[in-house]
Amino acid sequence: MTALATRQADFMxxxxxxxxxxxxxxxxxxxxxxxxxxxxxxxxxxEALRATFERTERLVGDESFxxxxxxxxxxxxxxxxxxxxxxxxxxxTCEELxxxxxxxxxxxxxxxxxxxxxxARDAEPLGTEQFLEQASAFGEEDWxxxxxxxxxxxxxxxxxHDLKALWSSLAEAAEEGEVTLLAEPATCIVWREGxxxxxxxxxxxxxxALSEMMSGATYGxTCEELLAxxxxxxxxxxxxxxxxxxxxxxxxxxxQ
Amino acid sequence: MTSIDHFAGFGxxxxxxxxxxxxxxxxxxxxxxxxxxxxxxxxxxPLRLLEEVRAxxxxxxxxxSMSVGSAQGLDEDYLSRLRSLADRIDPLWVSDHLCWxxxxxxxxxxxxxxxxxxxALGVVCDNVERAQDALGRPMLLENPSSYLTFPEDExxxxxxxxxxxxxxxxxxxxDVNNVYVSAQNHGFSASEYIAGLPLDRVRQIxxxxxxxxxxxxxxxxxxHDREVCDAVWALYAETIAQTGPVATMIERDDGIPPIAxxxxxxxxxxxxxxxxxxxxxx
Numbered sequence: 001m002t003a004l005a006t007r008q009a010d011f012m013x014x015x016x017x018x019x020x021x022x023x024x025x026x027x028x029x030x031x032x033x034x035x036x037x038x039x040x041x042x043x044x045x046x047e048a049l050r051a052t053f054e055r056t057e058r059l060v061g062d063e064s065f066x067x068x069x070x071x072x073x074x075x076x077x078x079x080x081x082x083x084x085x086x087x088x089x090x091x092x093t094c095e096e097l098x099x100x101x102x103x104x105x106x107x108x109x110x111x112x113x114x115x116x117x118x119x120a121r122d123a124e125p126l127g128t129e130q131f132l133e134q135a136s137a138f139g140e141e142d143w144x145x146x147x148x149x150x151x152x153x154x155x156x157x158x159x160x161h162d163l164k165a166l167w168s169s170l171a172e173a174a175e176e177g178e179v180t181l182l183a184e185p186a187t188c189i190v191w192r193e194g195x196x197x198x199x200x201x202x203x204x205x206x207x208x209a210l211s212e213m214m215s216g217a218t219y220g221x222t223c224e225e226l227l228a229x230x231x232x233x234x235x236x237x238x239x240x241x242x243x244x245x246x247x248x249x250x251x252x253x254x255x256q
Numbered sequence: 257m258t259s260i261d262h263f264a265g266f267g268x269x270x271x272x273x274x275x276x277x278x279x280x281x282x283x284x285x286x287x288x289x290x291x292x293x294x295x296x297x298x299x300x301x302p303l304r305l306l307e308e309v310r311a312x313x314x315x316x317x318x319x320x321s322m323s324v325g326s327a328q329g330l331d332e333d334y335l336s337r338l339r340s341l342a343d344r345i346d347p348l349w350v351s352d353h354l355c356w357x358x359x360x361x362x363x364x365x366x367x368x369x370x371x372x373x374x375x376a377l378g379v380v381c382d383n384v385e386r387a388q389d390a391l392g393r394p395m396l397l398e399n400p401s402s403y404l405t406f407p408e409d410e411x412x413x414x415x416x417x418x419x420x421x422x423x424x425x426x427x428x429x430x431d432v433n434n435v436y437v438s439a440q441n442h443g444f445s446a447s448e449y450i451a452g453l454p455l456d457r458v459r460q461i462x463x464x465x466x467x468x469x470x471x472x473x474x475x476x477x478x479x480h481d482r483e484v485c486d487a488v489w490a491l492y493a494e495t496i497a498q499t500g501p502v503a504t505m506i507e508r509d510d511g512i513p514p515i516a517x518x519x520x521x522x523x524x525x526x527x528x529x530x531x532x533x534x535x536x537x538x
Contacts, residue, residue, distance in 0.1 A: 004375050005327035005359075007406070011368065012359045025407045032475055033404030033441075040366045048365075078363045081321045081334045082293055086365070122299030152298065195301040 015041055016077055045073050045086050052087040052115050055170040056108045059177040060098065068097050084119070087112055103161040103179050106188075107170075110163055113155035113190040114197035120153025125249035134254055144220030148213055148245075149255040153197075155190040156211050158204055163188060167199075191250055200248065205230050206241045210250075260349050260394055260427050260459050263287070264501030266522050266529075267316070268515070269508065270309060277515045278309050284519065285313060287348060289505055292319040295345075296337040303344075310345050316460070316503075317347045318429075321363070324383040324397065325356030325370040335390040342391055348503075349459065351396035351429045352387075354380065354417065371406040372416050380416075384424040396459055397421075398429035401437040401466075401478035412444065414452035421457045428453065430499075431462035431507070432492045433478065440469060440476040446491055455499045462507045463492055463525060481510035484521060489528065497532040504529060 001009070014020045015038055022031055049069045050057055057065040072093040078086045091112055095105035138146075162180040169178035187207020190199045202210075208229075209222045217225075219242075226234035245251050265286020270278060277283055288309055295306045295317075309315065321334065342350055355367040370376045388394055399417060411419075421428055430453065439446035465482035469475055484492075484506065496502065506521045 002327055002375065003408070004371065004373070004379055007371055007408075008327055008356060008359050008368075012362050012364065015364055015366075015368075016362065030404050032473075033402075036403045036475060036477060037364075037366060037368060041364050044365050078365060079358075079361060080363060081323075081331050081358070082296070083321075083365045084293075084297075119297035119300040119302060122303075192300065195304065 016074075042070070042073065044083065045078065046070070048083045048086045049090060052084075053090060053108055053111050055167065055177075056094065056104060056111055058170045058173060058175065059107055059166070060101075060104055068093060071097060084115070087115065101179075103163075103166060103177075106157075106159050106161055106163060107166060109155075109157055110167070110188065110190065110199060113157075114199070116155065117153035117190055117192040117197040118195075120151075120192055123152055123252050125151055126246065126251045126253055127249075128243070128246040131246050131251070131254075144218060144223075146219040147216065147255040148219075149252045150210075150214050150245075150250055151191050151252050153190075153192050154214065154250060156207055156214070157188055158185055158207060159188050159201070160185050163199070164201065189248075189250070191248075193249060202241070202244070203237075205237060206244075209238075209241055210245070258393060260396070262459065262501065263314075263348055263503045264529075265314075265503050266526055267313075267503065267505040268518055268522065269318075269505065270306075271508070271512050273512050274515045275305060278312070279305065283313075283515065285522070287314040287316055287503060287505070289316040289318045289507070292317040292338055292341060292350070292352075293321050296334075296341050306345065314348045315345055317342060317345065317350045319350070319352040320367065321357055321365070322352040322383075322387060323357040324352060324354065324380050324387065325368075325376060326358055326383070327356075327379055328358075328360045330383050330386055330390075331358075332390075335387060339391050342393070349396055349427070350391055350393065351398060351460070353398045353400050354413075354420070355400045367400045369400065369402040369404060369406075370416075372409040372411050372413060373406075374410055377411075377416055377419060380420055381423045384420065384426050388424065388426065394426055396427045396429040398431050398462065399434050399438075401431070401434035401441075403441055403475055403477075405442055412449070412452065413438070414449045418452065418454050421454055426457075427459045428457045429460045429462065430458045430495065430502075431464065432495055433462065433464040433466055433480075433484065433488050433507075436488050436491055437466050437476045437478040447494060450491070450495050450498065458499050458502055460503045460505070461492065461495065461499075462505060463488060463521070464507045464509075479510065480507055483517075484524075489524065492525065493528045493532060496529050497535060500536065501529060501533060 046069045072090050076089045091105050091109035094108040098104035162182050165178045186201040187204050212222050223238045267285045267287035270288045270290045295302050353367050435446050435449050463484045464480040467477040467479050504525045506518050
């Protein structure tokens with residue numbers, strides 16, 4: 001390691017760890033200077049988390065959020081060049097810190113997914129009519145082999161809480177979060193509609209099917225899975241989910 | 257590598273709270289400086305907004321994460337994204353800071369100070385040359401403000417900057433407030449610093465505010481969150497008298513006021529620069 005690399009590794013370690021002993025040739029003046037860099041580091045990252053997880057902060061309150069953000073920076077110090085990714089893994093941090101309030105991690109996941117969708121690659125969704133045109137000559141085998149490429153920035157997760165109500169109730173500062181359990185678990189889908197990130201809830205069966213197709217499964221394989229889990233409702237669901245994905249603008253193109 | 261011509265206008269940094277001012281109105285500036293990293297994204301609204309601003313004003317791409325002082329070298333993904341953005345926006349120029357922000361493991365997202373050694377100078381020059389090659393254009397590098405110096409320092413910061421500019425062909429972005437803050441913190445003469453730079457390489461000047469040192473906290477803190485103080489205005493007058501007309505902007509990063517307040521500060525810079533030009537002509 002060169003002298004510069006060693007100096008930078010030591011400096012970074014001291015920046016991240018308040019308890020670390022300072023180099024022997026450093027004076028109190030150096031320590032005071034380092035303290036300013038430490039404060040800058042922490043405050044910039046906590047501010048970045050606050051900006052990304054605005055509603056999560058409203059839900060748990062300023063102090064709890066500040067503690068969670070500080071914990072996150074210790075356990076997951078940033079490594080990427082963009083401050084925009086400082087919130088990577090924050091939903092998992094919330095899952096650990098707010099284990100008795102699982103809606104916190106669900107909301108943090110939603111805010112993070114919308115944050116990523118906001119700057120995802122631009123693409124035009126495949127409209128229902130375009131799809132029908134392209135699939136007009138499909139035989140049974142073509143349908144079975146059909147693969148779909150989905151719009152950039154789509155994220156999917158199972159939920160137990162009504163995030164739609166929670167999201168709306170936290171739109172303004174000083175509002176109380178409306179935490180309601182869903183009648184049954186659902187899957188949340190996040191994507192970007194034009195320039196605006198949006199989300200909807202669908203059944204967990206549809207959510208599983210979407211996840212599988214996003215991972216490269218064919219429509220045929222996905223329908224077989226549906227048949228095994230949903231029985232006779234599978235046929236109707238296979239059709240309705242495809243119509244929904246096209247109608248909502250989740251599909252970018254056929255991927256065959 | 258092409259050169260960068262003088263561009264002697266007056267500008268502001270683009271901040272979110274002023275998007276509507278820039279997009280819906282006519283802001284009387286000659287250029288707009290944006291934080292590069294905010295627009296080094298795949299797609300979405302930020303890029304569209306930047307393109308709209310670019311349609312109305314010349315734009316400067318000002319980065320905070322290149323880390324030209326990193327012993328590990330530069331991040332190739334970063335360079336490639338910055339090149340794409342520069343190709344898309346066609347900026348007046350691309351700038352970053354004389355500092356380091358990351359090691360191979362972590363990123364501080366802060367502008368950290370470099371030891372002013374021959375070894376660090378070699379690393380910075382290699383990295384600046386690599387960046388200029390990747391971007392296909394010369395860069396401007398900005399002097400940082402700092403809160404500590406290193407026992408192993410071998411030269412003054414202005415000597416470091418001078419040699420860097422001479423070796424790499426890069427230009428300088430002179431933050432007059434940063435010179436003032438570091439001079440306060442390290443006890444050197446701000447005038448000597450300015451006079452020690454190759455002023456013919458300065459293509460842009462930043463003006464900003466800071467928190468003065470107190471008896472309890474004997475360190476001046478560079479906050480860029482308030483108006484430019486009189487001492488920094490005086491240093492700007494001294495600088496612009498030596499450089500001649502140079503692109504000048506008010507850089508406010510926090511505590512962002514209504515745009516009218518920043519435009520008033522910019523008018524003060526215009527007056528000072530005009531007086532300096534008249535004095536030079538006389």
